[in-house]
Amino acid sequence: MLTGDQYLESLRDGRRLFVNGHAVPDVTEEPLLRGGALAAARGYDQHYQPGDDAFGPYFFIPGSVEELRATQERQLHWDFPTISTSNGLLMVLTAASRMRPDFPQYAERALAYFEESKRRDIRIVQTITDAKGNRSLPPAQQDDPDLYVRIVDRGSDGIVIRGAKLHISSAAITHELMVMPTKRMKPGEEDYSVAAAVPVNAPGVRVINASFAPRPDLDPDFFPYSSRHVMTEGFVVFDDVFVPNERVFLAGELEHSATFAHSLGLWERLGSVGSYVRLADTLVGLAQLVAEANGLQRIGHIKDKIAEMITYATLIRAGFEAAMHHATFTPEGWASPDEMFTNAAKYHAAAQFSLMVRHLHDIAGGAVLTAPSMADLRNPETGPDLQKYMRTMKGVDADYRMRLFHTIRDFTADAFGGWKHVTVIQAGGGLYAQKVVVSNHYDMDAAKALALETAGITPDGKVLTSLAGAER
Numbered sequence: 001m002l003t004g005d006q007y008l009e010s011l012r013d014g015r016r017l018f019v020n021g022h023a024v025p026d027v028t029e030e031p032l033l034r035g036g037a038l039a040a041a042r043g044y045d046q047h048y049q050p051g052d053d054a055f056g057p058y059f060f061i062p063g064s065v066e067e068l069r070a071t072q073e074r075q076l077h078w079d080f081p082t083i084s085t086s087n088g089l090l091m092v093l094t095a096a097s098r099m100r101p102d103f104p105q106y107a108e109r110a111l112a113y114f115e116e117s118k119r120r121d122i123r124i125v126q127t128i129t130d131a132k133g134n135r136s137l138p139p140a141q142q143d144d145p146d147l148y149v150r151i152v153d154r155g156s157d158g159i160v161i162r163g164a165k166l167h168i169s170s171a172a173i174t175h176e177l178m179v180m181p182t183k184r185m186k187p188g189e190e191d192y193s194v195a196a197a198v199p200v201n202a203p204g205v206r207v208i209n210a211s212f213a214p215r216p217d218l219d220p221d222f223f224p225y226s227s228r229h230v231m232t233e234g235f236v237v238f239d240d241v242f243v244p245n246e247r248v249f250l251a252g253e254l255e256h257s258a259t260f261a262h263s264l265g266l267w268e269r270l271g272s273v274g275s276y277v278r279l280a281d282t283l284v285g286l287a288q289l290v291a292e293a294n295g296l297q298r299i300g301h302i303k304d305k306i307a308e309m310i311t312y313a314t315l316i317r318a319g320f321e322a323a324m325h326h327a328t329f330t331p332e333g334w335a336s337p338d339e340m341f342t343n344a345a346k347y348h349a350a351a352q353f354s355l356m357v358r359h360l361h362d363i364a365g366g367a368v369l370t371a372p373s374m375a376d377l378r379n380p381e382t383g384p385d386l387q388k389y390m391r392t393m394k395g396v397d398a399d400y401r402m403r404l405f406h407t408i409r410d411f412t413a414d415a416f417g418g419w420k421h422v423t424v425i426q427a428g429g430g431l432y433a434q435k436v437v438v439s440n441h442y443d444m445d446a447a448k449a450l451a452l453e454t455a456g457i458t459p460d461g462k463v464l465t466s467l468a469g470a471e472r
Contacts, residue, residue, distance in 0.1 A: 001054050002121045004041030010175065011037060015201040017172050019209040027172050031216040033209060035230035036080070037173045040123065043079040058086040059118040061093060062335040069324045072274045080231055081123040081170045083275075087267040088124045088178050089114050094263040095195075095249070097330040099256050106249050106256075113197055113247065122175035124197075126264055127165035127236055130182045139185070139192045149179060149238060150191040151251060158244040159251055161194060164237045167426070171207050171234025175200060179238070180260035181250070193257035195250035196243040204241040207234045212419040221374035224407045226415035265437070268428040269346040270337045273320045276349035276424070280313035283356050286411070290364045290404050293396045305359040312348075312356050319345020340441035347434035353424045357412045364408050371405040 002010065008028045017024035017033070024030045028037050047056040058078065062068040075083050096110035117124060130139075133147035142148070149163030161179065171177065180195040198205060213230040214220070220227035250256060287306050291297040319341055326338035361368055371390070376382045377398060390398035411417050425431065449459065456464045 001048050002044055003048050004045040007044045008041050013201040016206045032211045032213045033172055033232050035213050036232045039079045040081045040173055043082045055118045058082050063333050065324055065327050068327055068335040075271055075274055076278050081174050083271055085124045087271045088126045090267045091264040095259045097332055098259050110249055124176040124178055125168055125170050125174045126178045127168050128180050128182050129166045131164045140189050148192045151194050158242055159248055161238050161241050166235055168234040168236050169231055171236050172209050172232045181257045184258035185254050190252040193252055193254050195260050197247040202241050204239040206237040209234055212415045214415050219373055219375045223410045223415055225410045265429055266339055270323055270342045272428050273345045277317050277320055280316050283360055284309045284313055286408055287360045287363050293401050302363055309356050309359055312352055316345055316349045340438055343434040343437040350424050367405045368409045371402050
């Protein structure tokens with residue numbers, strides 16, 4: 001296993017990174033990107049065990065409901081690259097199981113890649129969303145054929161791919177990019193049906209980064225959460241990148257073009273639901289704390305809003321538990337979460353998130369945005385004024401109350417908060433994607449049978465003339 005320092009050193013591997021118009025020779029020294037790397041390094045140190053046969057819990061394959069639950073609960077305390085690695089490898093194994101009957105060679109490559117990743121203790125991120133160009137046109141009809149990642153050359157030793165993948169969280173600070181089709185491909189789109197593992201430092205890979213990291217010149221106290229938890233977002237370009245055969249898991253086989261996306265959606269959405277359990281509970285806690293700090297915790301409409309936030313959090317937890325309790329098992333004995341409950345919980349969490357944040361802002365008040373900085377509180381000229389007017393009662397001084405306001409702003413309305421407002425909808429696929437999966441797995445026949453029974457109609461469509469007789 002790697003230590004945190006060894007992980008940071010492993011990122012100095014010649015990868016081509018860019019941010020804000022300039023090249024980044026060392027991601028561990030770039031102010032806008034290094035926060036994510038340092039968080040991942042702490043994760044490495046957290047899990048480190050000596051010994052050649054040691055490996056982290058993120059390489060564990062759950063074989064029971066209890067093991068699945070334990071894995072997901074542990075994820076709540078991991079950094080993003082570690083979570084992405086766990087979910088990504090579980091996705092690879094799920095896809096391998098589904099592909100094995102048709103393409104056993106790909107399944108064996110996937111299993112070998114899992115073992116290699118475990119041995120090297122690397123971090124992996126999934127790259128799925130293509131540039132897409134004109135969304136009304138399929139890949140093969142775009143005016144530029146590279147707007148979806150595709151195979152541009154095939155040889156006896158591997159393939160060459162070209163294109164770009166967008167919205168790749170932590171791409172700059174991981175070791176490997178798991179490339180996969182963004183959707184099911186159709187006849188004539190065989191070259192777009194490609195899945196492969198590509199090192200971030202492979203020739204031809206470029207990562208153009210964005211980050212919600214606070215500006216380096218601002219006081220970290222102004223961003224109580226984002227200063228410690230920051231994410232890089234990568235725009236990943238594959239400029240004629242060679243991939244050897246042993247790292248290719250799909251190369252033109254249309255019948256499994258959607259297998260990776262569906263497998264990833266399952267695990268990424270379950271991981272998202274688990275994180276939303278923690279997120280929702282945090283929102284409830286912030287609402288209660290700021291209500292108490294303002295002396296409003298017993299006011300009717302405040303209590304009602306917090307009760308609705310509690311219900312929101314509880315329903316997410318219920319969906320999370322149901323998804324694991326109703327797990328299915330592959331022929332290999334690996335546990336997978338229930339697709340319907342996973343997607344229903346993800347939809348609920350995402351669809352109602354903005355309303356919960358609105359409740360929090362309504363409870364907290366305008367000081368979420370207008371509270372002066374903690375530096376002003378420490379300034380001898382302005383500090384006494386803030387100490388006098390920002391306190392509310394005994395036990396609630398200016399320092400405590402202002403830290404609450406800055407946390408709420410940072411967590412829901414500024415750096416991390418702005419990122420989360422978008423990712424809660426888009427990560428793992430938009431709201432419509434979850435509704436499609438739920439609808440596909442819902443027992444509509446059973447629902448129709450209940451409706452016919454309620455209406456007094458037999459299964460073959462005969463309307464009963466005597467509903468009283470139907471009761472007998």
